[in-house]
Amino acid sequence: MSETTALRIGTGLDAVTVSGLTGDERAEVIESWARCGVEAVEPPTDADAHRDADTARPWLQWHEDLVFLATSRTIESARGTHLLFHAACLAAPDTGAAIVLVAASGTGKTTATRRLGPHFAYLTDETAIIDPDSLAVTPYPKPLSVLEARGVRPKTQRGPDDLGLGPTLPAARLARIAVLDRVRDPAGPVLPRAEAMELVAALKELVPQTSSLSRLPRGLVTLCRVLDAAGGAQRLVYAEAEDLRDVVADLLAAPPTPVTPAWEALTDEELRASAGAAGPGAGARCAVDDGILTDQGHLVLLAADRLVMLEGLGPAVWLLLDEPRTAADVVAHLRAEGAVPEDAEARVAAALAALAEHGLVDVML
Known part of the structure; x- marks a missing residue:
């Protein structure tokens, strides 16, 4: 009944x-x-x-x-206003300093939560909700979905109290961002450790594990700013989740040192589609949601929920397509800024073709 x-x-x-x-x-x-x-x-x-x-x-x-x-x-409740990570989130019970443990489905978030959760505050094992301005964490302390001894779905839902996880804090604040990297079937002992990640490598890992990043105003720029505030991303290397207890505790023990930005945001004009009609052979830039240019010369673009990295000639070609241009037009602009190789036009044509394959440029036939 x-x-x-x-x-x-x-x-x-x-x-x-x-x-x-x-x-x-x-x-x-x-x-x-x-x-x-x-x-x-x-x-x-x-x-x-x-x-x-x-x-x-x-x-x-x-x-x-x-x-x-x-x-x-x-x-859905936080789409367009908050950063949303496909991640577990734990915190130091005494300070409220929180760490997100980012990982794809089925690669260790829930296991890490079960093993580490009794020693830290439990905020979520699935979806971390971060205010991009204050870095406040909105808890979503759902039950953990556990594959029991029978080894088949559906999973059993076990509450955090049943599993002995730490308290849920209402006022935790993001301090660290980490990517879980479990070494499966290691040939020898694995030293559990945190490794600092370079920005481009971090974005490759993090962006696919966010939700609706393009719905957040300047979502990629916002993510980069939060990464800088958290001292950059850390890769947590381990064999068994319980081995990470001291690593996580050490990361949360002291405030992170903010990172000096190694990137700059593209302007609104640089995110827009090429202005004007494209003639035969000209490439016309498609609009994207957000983008940054790193100090190493990588152009990182967010188009819907797709992240595209450009290097070599790609960034220069993209930035010159404020209006439709042929490969010869692009080379003429590059030549005005300095010497270019003899095969520059062929190289630019190849770069335009590559951009077209990524869906970032339309080339008129």
Whole structure:
């Protein structure tokens, strides 16, 4: 028999409402989602998830689907206003200094959370919500999705209290950004360690593990600024997650030293599409959402949720396409700035073709 009241579960900056649960199901949701803020409410006309009409699905599957729904709502609640990392997030219980542990699905976030969580404050094992200005972390302390001994899905949802994880802090602040790099089946001992990451390498790892970065105003620039404030990204190398306890503790023990920016933001004009009509053989730049130029000469562009790195001639060609230009036009502009090789036009043509393959330039035939 289902209960007559519904449950409202906090999801980051929003909430989901579930109804139609049996007494046992209701008790499990209250226990496993307790840190997200669960309250009884009158059943809405149209709950986000209703159990009565869906009893054909086994409970474990229904609960796993609820986690997916709640996480999607969490992401939606902060889209366009916050940095969203596909990451676990832990913090020092005494200072609130937080570290995000970024990793792709199935590569160690939940395991790291289970092993490290009893020693740190638990903020999330799935979606880290960061205010880009204050670096405040909005907790999403969902239950952990655990593949039990049977080894098959659906996973069991186990609350952080059941697993003995540290407290959830309401006022944690981002101090460190880390990428998990587990060494699987090592040939010998692996020294657990943190390795500083160069900016371009960090962006290659981080951007695919963000949500809706292009929806955030100047999202790539914002990410770079937050990285600089956190002392740059760290790669955490390890064999077993519990080996990282001291590494993480050391990273959180002292405030990070902010990094002097090794990049500059592209101007709004440099992000826009080429102005004017393109004639035969001319390349016309497509608009992108954001971009930076690094001190090493890499041009990093964000187009929707796709990150593109340009080097060699690519950055110069891109920046010269404020209006459509042929390879010969581009070479003429380059020659005005200095000497160019004899095969410069062929090289520029190849660069235009490469940009076209990336969907960044349209070349008129």
